[in-house]
Amino acid sequence: MSLSDFELEVMQLFWVHKEASAPQIHKLIEQKRAVKYTTVKTIIDRLEKKHSLKRSRTEGRTIFYAPISEKQTVSTPLIKEFINKVFLGKSRPLAAHILEEEELTLEDIEYLETLLKERKKDLK
Amino acid sequence: MSLSDFELEVMQLFWVHKEASAPQIHKLIEQKRAVKYTTVKTIIDRLEKKHSLKRSRTEGRTIFYAPISEKQTVSTPLIKEFINKVFLGKSRPLAAHILEEEELTLEDIEYLETLLKERKKDLK
DNA sequence: AGCATATATCTACATTTGTAGAGATACAAG
DNA sequence: CTTGTATCTCTACAAATGTAGATATATGCT
Numbered sequence: 001m002s003l004s005d006f007e008l009e010v011m012q013l014f015w016v017h018k019e020a021s022a023p024q025i026h027k028l029i030e031q032k033r034a035v036k037y038t039t040v041k042t043i044i045d046r047l048e049k050k051h052s053l054k055r056s057r058t059e060g061r062t063i064f065y066a067p068i069s070e071k072q073t074v075s076t077p078l079i080k081e082f083i084n085k086v087f088l089g090k091s092r093p094l095a096a097h098i099l100e101e102e103e104l105t106l107e108d109i110e111y112l113e114t115l116l117k118e119r120k121k122d123l124k
Numbered sequence: 125m126s127l128s129d130f131e132l133e134v135m136q137l138f139w140v141h142k143e144a145s146a147p148q149i150h151k152l153i154e155q156k157r158a159v160k161y162t163t164v165k166t167i168i169d170r171l172e173k174k175h176s177l178k179r180s181r182t183e184g185r186t187i188f189y190a191p192i193s194e195k196q197t198v199s200t201p202l203i204k205e206f207i208n209k210v211f212l213g214k215s216r217p218l219a220a221h222i223l224e225e226e227e228l229t230l231e232d233i234e235y236l237e238t239l240l241k242e243r244k245k246d247l248k
Numbered sequence: 249a250g251c252a253t254a255t256a257t258c259t260a261c262a263t264t265t266g267t268a269g270a271g272a273t274a275c276a277a278g
Numbered sequence: 279c280t281t282g283t284a285t286c287t288c289t290a291c292a293a294a295t296g297t298a299g300a301t302a303t304a305t306g307c308t
Contacts, residue, residue, distance in 0.1 A: 008210070085129060186285065
């Protein structure tokens with residue numbers, strides 16, 4: 001099942017934190033922008049209904065949730081879809097854009113170079 | 125103004141064809157999936173209202189449209205946004221995913237290698 | 249035990265999006 | 279010049295999404 005932007009944002013936090021309660025997630029997001037607790041809780045409820053999150057334990061009346069879907073399982077199809085939508089299915093222009101325009105450290109570049117070297121080796 | 129998936133799909137066709145009528149766009153999309161003419165026309169109307177398309181000329185009662193927004197102007201922020209949403213703002217993991225997992229020809233790989241070489245040169 | 253408060257639950261609502269029908273009408277073909 | 283048809287215009291609507299209020303209530307503190 002596909003995730004909305006907000007749902008994905010919340011999932012990202014769960015992937016980082018492994019487990020969290022709605023109040024915790026709310027506090028994290030609130031640091032970036034104004035949002036009411038109930039809004040965040042609604043998103044979490046929807047993620048639970050979609051089986052992306054499960055209740056892991058409770059502490060007092062506070063429910064803790066943990067991710068069911070794994071990050072990679074979610075992001076891989078998103079990448080494919082993005083390439084289709086924005087680059088007519090061709091990965092090279094997206095790769096080129098990133099390598100040319102997006103922020104990369106020297107280490108990033110060198111790492112990516114080794115990936116290409118590997119890839120080339122396997123091709124031949 | 126942001127574009128919906130369907131709007132973006134239509135814009136892609138305009139970027140390729142430079143100019144087209146609603147019936148033409150409809151026929152193109154219909155080759156991939158069932159969709160009514162009026163649905164496509166609605167999307168084109170919305171794109172016109174958003175100033176992404178303009179009427180370029182008419183032929184009989186058929187209106188031709190041409191893109192106003194350029195492809196790069198639209199895609200660059202989409203990439204940024206995608207990296208933020210899916211990779212917490214870091215481009216390296218997206219680049220790595222593409223270089224490792226997505227389809228690339230030998231030429232693609234060699235081209236990307238030159239980009240990295242350039243990028244490294246400029247960094248140093 | 250009583251109470252304040254944090255948390256949960258449930259409901260609501262405007263906007264965006266994909267989808268398309270109904271009806272109007274200009275043009276092409278006879 | 280009539281008429282069929284392609285195209286346009288206008289309106290509608292359900293689902294998804296972001297947003298949050300109202301209300302209930304379990305807990306922890308005094």
